Structures are given as C-alpha cells and as structure tokens.
Amino acid sequence: MLKPYKAGKPIDELAREKNLDRIVKLASNENPLGPSPKAMEAMKAAIPQVHRYIDPSNFKLVSRLAEKYGKRPDQFICGHGTDALHGDILGAFTQTADEVLTSEGTFIGVYVNTRKHTRTLRLVPMNNWRYDLDAIAEAISPDTKIVYLANPNNPTGLYFTREEFENFMPKVPKDVLVLLDEAYDTYAGEYEDYPDGLEYDFENLIVTRTLSKIYGLGGMRVGFVVGPEYLIAELHKVRLPFEPNHLAQEAAIAALDDDDFLKLTVDTNRRNLKKMQEQFDTIGIEHLPTSANFIMLLLPSEQCATDFFQECLNLGLIIRHLAGFGIPNAVRINSGTDEETEFALDVIAKVYPSIIDKYRNTIAQSN
Ligand SMILES: Cc1ncc(COP(=O)(O)O)c(C=O)c1O
Incomplete structure (x- = not known):
C-alpha cells in the first residue's frame, strides 16, 4: 500500500497542539545553526530576478560543482532535493516491477x-546494524536494476569503509546501477577509511x-x-526543466563556498554529539556510534520507543521514532546547538527513567 512520507513533526504544529513556550526540533538531521550566512545573502540579492524562468541547464551551479569537485559539468545534474532526484533515477533507469535492492533499516x-x-523493493538484513555489503552483492538477481546504498546510513549513522566498498563494486554486474547516497559525507569525511564516492569512476555508479543537511538549506x-555522462544524460530526460528554483541555486552556489560555516557546523556537531553520547552512557540508554550528525537510540521495545518519543514531545523535544524506517524499537536524535542539546538532554533525563520503570513493571506483571 502506498504510504506518504512522514517527516519529523513541524515546530509550529507542536507549539499549537501543546501550548509550549520552548520547542526544540532534533528530528530531521538539519543544521541547527541555520542556513549558511553566505547563502542567505545570495538569496536576498537574487530576489529581483525571480520573475524570470531559470536556465534549465543550471549552468552556473553545475559549473561551480564541476570546479569544486574537479569533474566535467556534464557529470552533474541538480534537482529539487535528492529525494526528488531519487525519484527521477527510478523513473529513468527502471520500469514497473523492476527491483530495487537495499538494506533493511x-x-x-x-x-x-x-x-x-510501483517498483519492487527488496531488503537485505543488516549485520550488527551495519549494511551487509557481501549479502547485498549475493542477493542481486536478474530482476535487480538498482542497488541503493546510503553512506553513512540514516538512521543508524554507521558507514561502510573504502575497503568494503571497493570489494563490493566488482561483484555488481555492469548493468545494475549502484546509487550511492552521500547525504552526510562532510561529517563522515572526518574518518580516514570513509570512501568518498566522487573519487570513483565506475560506469554503473551514481552518487547523490x-x-x-550540513549546508543548512533543507x-x-x-x-x-x-x-x-551517459547516465546523467538519461536523467535530463525525466527531470523537471526548472529545478532547483532560482533562489535555491544561488543559495547553493554561495553555501558551497562557505567553508567557515561548514567548519563551525562540524565543530558544533562533534562537541554536542560527544555530550549526548556521554549522557546516554550515564543514564544507560543503548545507542549506536555515529559518523553523521545524529544518533540512533535503542529502546527495549516498540512500545517503549513510542512512549519515549511521545513523552519527549510532551516536554517540547521533537525527535524521530524509527518505525517507518523499519526499526520500531528505536528513535533518532540529531545534535543541536549547545543550548538545544542541553535542553534535549534535560528532557531525556526526565523522561527515560520513568519509561524504563513502566516497562519493567509491565514485564513483572506479565510474569
Ligand atoms: C540518507 C538521506 N538521503 C536523502 C535525504 C533527503 O535529502 P533531500 O533534502 O536532499 O531530499 C535524506 C534526508 O533526511 C537522507 O537522510
């Protein structure tokens, strides 16, 4: 059955519902520092031109990307967020009932x-919360047209290494497309063995x-x-002609150059993730290590995770319950500003012990 994408709860909606004066949203892995300041300036400057249709080739943005990453402009196509581009990739390279293969979770x-x-989705079990690339390679069938890999993965926050990726790619038949989704690459790029997808030139690899996220332009x-080029040319046939919009493109061009902002964001993330991990250890919440800007927390049951999510919401903290990701006993929280993180940790310290007590009492009563 078709289910709509369920995003993290909007701040305004929660404020209306609960009549709370402080709400902190750490549910969508956004940049807590806001948009890149350079991007904001660029958008303001671009407003007087928005009566014009844009250049469908996205010449300026594509040229900037090509220069930044040392590639040819024809190797890039831009769109209305990677989610929209993933839809275009499915449209361009698969037909009804073709199989997309990926990992659970x-x-x-x-x-x-x-x-x-209406494509067929086949999920391969994870191995200890990590993508099992060997099992994914073995699961490729004649029906498989695309293998989707998120590195690091959302919501687990874990990544596969350069060595794992380089062992995996030769096992994939040349007519199967590997879609490597690198939404959090700047965060994970801090790890030496993280594979940068743009360094590879496989004929059947595309990277999004x-x-x-880190550029603050969600x-x-x-x-x-x-x-x-031959794959990008196919995508031009299905993408809408005038996306991303003019302000978005100008914002992107400016943000791509905002190294100070990226550095500030990476530092803020590192500092606040550390605070979170320490606090989770102190109060005994099971959590995974992370290479991105969020942490996955494991609760003892689905009901616990639902209650935990709801109790946090009641106190003004929006996090993400991961039932829709196929991990119903888990929630995900991203790092905030220093103040937001402190607020979140206060809420969690209040909520978690009572959830666990309730869970233990329920178990005791049922025995
Ligand atoms: C792994 C991954 N890919 C893609 C996206 C979507 O990004 P966009 O805002 O570009 O559509 C997200 C957002 O949460 C993500 O976590």
Whole structure:
C-alpha cells in the first residue's frame, strides 16, 4: 500500500497542539545553526530576478560543482532535493516491477519512492546494524536494476569503509546501477577509511549529495547527482526543466563556498554529539556510534520507543521514532546547538527513567 512520507513533526504544529513556550526540533538531521550566512545573502540579492524562468541547464551551479569537485559539468545534474532526484533515477533507469535492492533499516525516502513508482523493493538484513555489503552483492538477481546504498546510513549513522566498498563494486554486474547516497559525507569525511564516492569512476555508479543537511538549506530543496555522462544524460530526460528554483541555486552556489560555516557546523556537531553520547552512557540508554550528525537510540521495545518519543514531545523535544524506517524499537536524535542539546538532554533525563520503570513493571506483571 502506498504510504506518504512522514517527516519529523513541524515546530509550529507542536507549539499549537501543546501550548509550549520552548520547542526544540532534533528530528530531521538539519543544521541547527541555520542556513549558511553566505547563502542567505545570495538569496536576498537574487530576489529581483525571480520573475524570470531559470536556465534549465543550471549552468552556473553545475559549473561551480564541476570546479569544486574537479569533474566535467556534464557529470552533474541538480534537482529539487535528492529525494526528488531519487525519484527521477527510478523513473529513468527502471520500469514497473523492476527491483530495487537495499538494506533493511535504511533511509525511509527510498522505501516511499520505490513504492510510489510501483517498483519492487527488496531488503537485505543488516549485520550488527551495519549494511551487509557481501549479502547485498549475493542477493542481486536478474530482476535487480538498482542497488541503493546510503553512506553513512540514516538512521543508524554507521558507514561502510573504502575497503568494503571497493570489494563490493566488482561483484555488481555492469548493468545494475549502484546509487550511492552521500547525504552526510562532510561529517563522515572526518574518518580516514570513509570512501568518498566522487573519487570513483565506475560506469554503473551514481552518487547523490544534498545541500539540505550540513549546508543548512533543507527548506530550499537542492540536491545533485554525480555520475558518468551517459547516465546523467538519461536523467535530463525525466527531470523537471526548472529545478532547483532560482533562489535555491544561488543559495547553493554561495553555501558551497562557505567553508567557515561548514567548519563551525562540524565543530558544533562533534562537541554536542560527544555530550549526548556521554549522557546516554550515564543514564544507560543503548545507542549506536555515529559518523553523521545524529544518533540512533535503542529502546527495549516498540512500545517503549513510542512512549519515549511521545513523552519527549510532551516536554517540547521533537525527535524521530524509527518505525517507518523499519526499526520500531528505536528513535533518532540529531545534535543541536549547545543550548538545544542541553535542553534535549534535560528532557531525556526526565523522561527515560520513568519509561524504563513502566516497562519493567509491565514485564513483572506479565510474569
Ligand atoms: C540518507 C538521506 N538521503 C536523502 C535525504 C533527503 O535529502 P533531500 O533534502 O536532499 O531530499 C535524506 C534526508 O533526511 C537522507 O537522510
């Protein structure tokens, strides 16, 4: 059955519902520092031109991307967020009932997009919360047209290494497309063995990146695909002609150059993730290590995770319950500003012990 994408709860909606004066949203892996300041300036400057249709080739943005990543402009196509581009990729390279193969416990957008396009989604079990690339390679069948890999994965926050990826790619038949989703590459790039997808030139590999996360432009909707020219040319046939919009493109061009902002964001993330991990250890919440800007927390049951999510919401903290990602006993929280993180940790310290007590009492009563 077709299910709509369920996003993290909007702040205004929760404020209306609960009559709370402080709400902190750490549910969508956004940049808590706001948009890149350079992007904001660029958008303001671009407003007087929005009566014009844009250049469908996205010449300026594509040229900037090509220069930044040392590739040819024809290896890029930009779109209205990577989610939209993933839909275009399905449209360009698969037909009804073709199979998309990926891991369990991966990005919800892929489940939604695949169903929406009436493609078949096949999920390979994770191995200790990690993508099992060997099992995925073995599971490729004649029906498989696309293998989707998110690195690092959302929501687990774990990544596969360069060595794992380089062992995996030769096992994939040349007529199967590998879609490598690198939404959090700047965060994970801190790890030496993280494979940068743009360093590879496989004929059947395309990489997607987004400006929604570390660049702080989730609301503008800009993403891009990088791949061999013959694949990018196919995507031009299905993408809408005038996306991303003019302000989004100008914002993206400016944000791509905002190294100070990226550095500030990476530092803020590192500092606040550390605070979170320490606190989770102190109060005994099971959590996974992370290479991105969020942490997955494991609760003892689905009911616990639902209660935990709801109790946090009641106190003004929006996090993400991961039922829709196929991990119903888990929630995900991203790092905030220093103040937001402190607020979140206060809420969690209040909520978690009572949830666990309730869970233990329920178990005791049923025995
Ligand atoms: C792994 C992954 N891919 C893609 C996206 C979607 O990004 P965009 O805002 O560019 O559509 C997200 C957003 O949560 C994500 O986590």
